[in-house]
Amino acid sequence: MREYKIAVIPGDGIGKEVMDEGIKVLNKLSSLSGEVEFKFDNYDWGCEYYLKHGKMMDEDGLEKLKQYDAILLGAVGYPGVPDHISLRDLLLKIRQGFNQYINLRPIKLLPNVECPLKNKDSDDIDMVFVRENKEGEYSGVGGILNEGKEDEIAIQTSVFTRKNTEKVMKFAFEFAKKRNKLNKVTSVTKSNALNYSMVFWDKIFKETSEEYPEIKTESYHVDATSMFMLQRPETFDVFVASNLFGDILTDLGSVLQGGLGFAAGANINPEREYPSMFEPVHGSAPDIAGKGLANPIAMIWTVQMMLDFLEEKELSDMAMEGIKEILKDKERLTPDLGGKATTSEVGDFMCQVLENRC
Template sequence: MKNYRIAVIPGDGIGIEVMREGIKVLESVSQLTGDLQFSFDHYDWSCEYYAKNGVMMPKDGLKRLEAYDAILLGAVGYPGVPDHISLRELLLEIRQGFDQYINLRPIKLLPHVQCPVIGQTPETVDMVFIRENTEGEYAGAGGIFRETSPEACAVQSSIFTRRTTEKVMRYAFELARKRGKYHKLTSVTKSNALNYSMVFWDHIFDELASEYADVQTEQCHVDAMAMYMIQRPQDFDVVVASNLFGDILTDLGAALQGGLGFAAGANINPERKYPSMFEPVHGSAPQIAGRGIANPMAMIWTVKMMLDFLGHESYGECVLSAMMKVLADPNAITPDLGGKGTTASVGDAICRQLHML
């Protein structure tokens, strides 16, 4: 039997609620398979923790996490704590500290889910974004000068290293080579305006493209890409983008797949030197927290991605199949999808489907 140690950071708001359902699904997988076991250690690092302690996590937080097989994160953010504090002092601290330079986000419309763009189907909305996750526009380089004076000046610098940019693109090329759709990779850029960082990005992409002759390539400026994702999502298979561009476009992708309730994500250290972190990317949604109506599908899809990464793709596919079975019942789903289900009842329904599968 394989025993995985999982660090659990539920976070804030609905993060706490959807995390319960993710763990519930993992426990069902463990019971049903007999060859997997999960042990969970919970950490209360959150905005509430910040309000009490003045930090988002302890100084030795990374040291505590590094021995785990994976990290599950719910969602972080709450009114009263500035977003740049909650993001940079917990989420980005872990991403950068553990060299989780791959952010993996599936943009896939599931059956029985309505896409807001008329005419789109599960066959036409099916792409994967590879977002550079530790550098780029979120590197955190810069400063504010003469902050209290009329001459105040803010400088925010992007950082793109050849080492990380090349590794991210190689990961994307390899995934495009394996995917059964088009074997196509689209690079998102803005080199007409960003004449250093994005020209550098394009140059490395062109270099690597010559090594992957079996992969179709396309380059799109980020503004055009936003339009094309609406007009012709069927043309995209694997997409690689910088930190900022990938962040923005995957929220657009979440809308295509039916809303942020389906927005699963993974922060991956491919070399497995450090644990990877898996998180839904819908945010903590304090406006609905405590009402029991948050859609847990993104969290459960995230659990599926964790199973895939740990080498149990067949169990991950069972989780996705169970999700699709539940989506077929209009009475079982949460109110954001037009149903009357609760966060907990959807998790229970998915576990029942797992038992049937």
């Protein structure tokens, strides 16, 4: 029996609801396998925790999380807590503290899901973003001078290191080899305006590409990239992008794949020195929390990504095939997909499909 210890941070709002369904699916996969067992420990960190304790997580939170094979995060965000606090004091603290320098976001339109673009189907929307996840524009370097005065100044400095940028680039090229789709990596830049950071980015991309002559390359400015994603998404395979550009473009990508209810994500430490963290990126949606309206598919897809990272390929494949199967019956999906089911009922439906397939 292979056993995995999973730290669970449901977070806020609908994060708690979708997390229940992700764990439900994991437990079902475990019982069907008979060879894999998951042990879960829950941590109530997040914005609601902050309102009670004045901090987003325990002081020794990272030390507690070190012992796990992976971390599952639901969503973070709550009225009354500024977004920069919720992001920097929990998400970024874990990403940076555990050297999770790769953010992996699949942008794939699944069969039976409507695409907002005309004449595009599941063969056309199939790309992956490799986003730098701990440096760049989100490094947190800067400050505010003369606060509250007429000559107040805000300074935000991006930080790009050669060591980290090279690792991100190489990960993207290796991922393109593994996917074996178009065998292409597209770099997102803005070197015409950002004459230090993005010129540096372009240089490292060119150097890295020379190590992978079998992989085709292209480089577009971020504004052009957003346009081409809408005009000709089928021409893309693997993107590599900085923290900010990757953050923005993947939300655009989620719309192409059917909405935020499909937006799964992984924060990866490839060397496995620390646990990696897996999270849907639809946000906590406090306006619909507690109503059973949240679409849990992004959480279930996130669970599938975790299984893939843990090298449980059979269970990972079962999860993905299960997601595709439940999408055939719209009546049993949540209202955002045209159905009438609750969050919990979709999870139950997924478990039923998995059992029927075995």
